[in-house]
Amino acid sequence: MALNKICTLCLRQNSRELRILNNLINKRNHFVYTADAESPVKGETTKLNMFQAINNALDSALQSDESALVFGEDVAFGGVFRCTIGLQAKYGPGRVFNTPLCEQGIVGFAIGAANMGSTAIAEIQFADYIFPAFDQLVNEAAKMRYRSGGQFDCGKLTVRAPCGAVGHGALYHSQSPEAYFAHTPGLKIVVPRGPIKAKGLLLACVRDPDPCLILEPKALYRAAVEEVPVADFVLPIGKADVLLKGEQVTLIGWGTQVHVLLEVVHLAKTQFNASCEVIDLVSILPWDRNTVCQSVKKTKRVLIAHEAPLTGGFGAEVAATIQEECFLHLEAPVARVTGFDTPFPHVFEPFYLPDKWRCLDAIRNLLDY
């Protein structure tokens, strides 16, 4: 983070130091961002990074829906990731406001507002801090419609949280908690891979009749830049994207990991002459079993990769379903390359992540099985 703010004035005389620091920045990401080839919607586009796209989506939501509220810690001045810049000035402190530092309060409050028909868009500052709100999300938000016989619901609830590795986040600024929530019927969960998906998915969540959780990979806030449609648009929840078609191995990931996999495809082609298919799951709950199984039945080999730890990670759910539905088609066991069963470490991050070399190696094993 601090490296972003290199004091170029200070280092003006020392171009060698400047070059070293710049190189460090480039080496810092374990992925190379690949923008979407196509826009999902025709019409004018504008170049935006992911936090700008999210800001744009929130603006659209507030513009189009008088009942919409955006709140959380520090959202008033623009948010620690700048996702809410300019919104309080535009829509007023009645609709865009700071809350006290209390995640269980933020989500509980959001549920109540949603009960009364307000579109409640709550921000949790880091997904690592969503756990005080776990009870409200799992026991209350997810179950409100079911337990009341449909009399009450909090469909107008959307919770946003930055997630995932960022290079130096360590235990409490890097987590990917999707698996905990995937286990909760009643919630919907999505993970965007870039600005276009972020805008479309966030608007979809806001307008979805069920409570939604959107986990935004923070490493993509600045690094992901795309030509994003200017129009208001939604993207489907529950639908996976086949980003690249291939014949021999299916690679499945979500969020930042999708970009790691897109790089691995080229390495696999160069090193093993293998043709790989890449699927961005997009939606964790509900997830697109049909697209995944269709692909696996074709390629017969599959690798699932995610940053979250191995045991009980969402890859386990995908793997279990694949072996149920595609058993006789498989030529090799379902492979998972994931974070290890440790908390997310600081200086050891390069050894922890499911990087392109671990993924490449797993592909080699799949092909050689």
Added chain:
Amino acid sequence: MATNKCLHLLRGRFRDQLRFCRHLTTQGPLFPGAQTTWTSDLTFVTASTYTPIPVYRVMDRKGAVIDATHEPPLPDTTLLKMYTDMRLLNTMDKILYESQRQGRISFYMTNFGEEAMHIGSAAALTAADVVYGQYREAGVLMWRGFTLQEFVDQCYGNRDDKGKGKQMPIHYGSKELNFVTISSPLGTQMPQAVGAAYALKGSGRVVICYYGDGAASEGDAHAAFNFAATLECPVILFCRNNGYAISTPVREQYRGDGIAARGPAYGVHTLRADGNDVLAMYNATKLAREYCVKEQKPVVIEAMGYRVGHHSTSDDSTAYRSQEEVDQWTSSDNPTVKFKTYLTNKGLWNEEKEKEFIKKARQDVMTAFVAGEKKPKPEWTECFEDVYKYMPEHIKQQMNQMKSHVEKYKEHYPVDEFA
């Protein structure tokens, strides 16, 4: 020198420098965290520094009005509805509690001792006000018009249960009556009520949120108080302090001056009133409501009372308190008895009316009970509905798998009890 600089800064653009300048001249503390004064006296502030907040009451323990100017000018019909609803609640509780002991419903919670809290507060609200409850507020629902049949149907989870058989007994909810469906986790309703109130700002409606002395220990309670204050929400945070959280007495729940003392600490206007005095409950809630509507800010009410019954049918409170203690409360400070005295003194009630009413109440409860028991449960596939607004593919598949299974193994499933 300093004055010249100040005058220059007063031109307006450099507010921080101006504050620094004020620093040089103001004697008091300027910390952003508190608006207060200095002291050179190093003394603890303790639980006894402030005198305990007194308990507001209209009637004494025997039902005599202490200060007539506080007697609410309610029409006779309202006073009678208040009393008869309290007694109907008692009657329903007795019968449904018994029915659980007989194995007919799976679970029940009575409301003995808290009738005045429910009825008094409910009577001061309008039908449009929204209620978030904990689990011991059946009287509020009853006041609003939830029928005996609706109570019984929910306890049986039959096909007429508004909750569609999804939850344990007493987890009532009614969209029509603005009573949000009860959930078992304690205190979760509190920040929700605050959010609901925020959404209703300016509508003229208020939200009332009931919670117990035990639930007030949950983090959600703290969140609710703080959010209600900082976001200025028209919500009444109504604590039923009945002395126990299952077996845990208040001494093991908190050490401060109850829940009322917490209100001002969060910046919230607070009232403490006698939960056994239906007129005090009415007055307090009425005042709170007026404040909420006028100021669009919250109020904490702490209703002091005593839980006469067991926590639930899963509890035998003789394990942790003496029968003497319970009898003492029932005989010397009984909300229904004291209100009956009040009404009798006004010439609005008598023993004959009492006998007649209780007889009819029993009959009505039994009629609803017998009918409710006979009704089938909802179609068993209902258990797959309402997870989401529209049933997704994966749940549909699971439902179909189970349908095939039940077809084959019908005799092992209680299909006859379901519609």
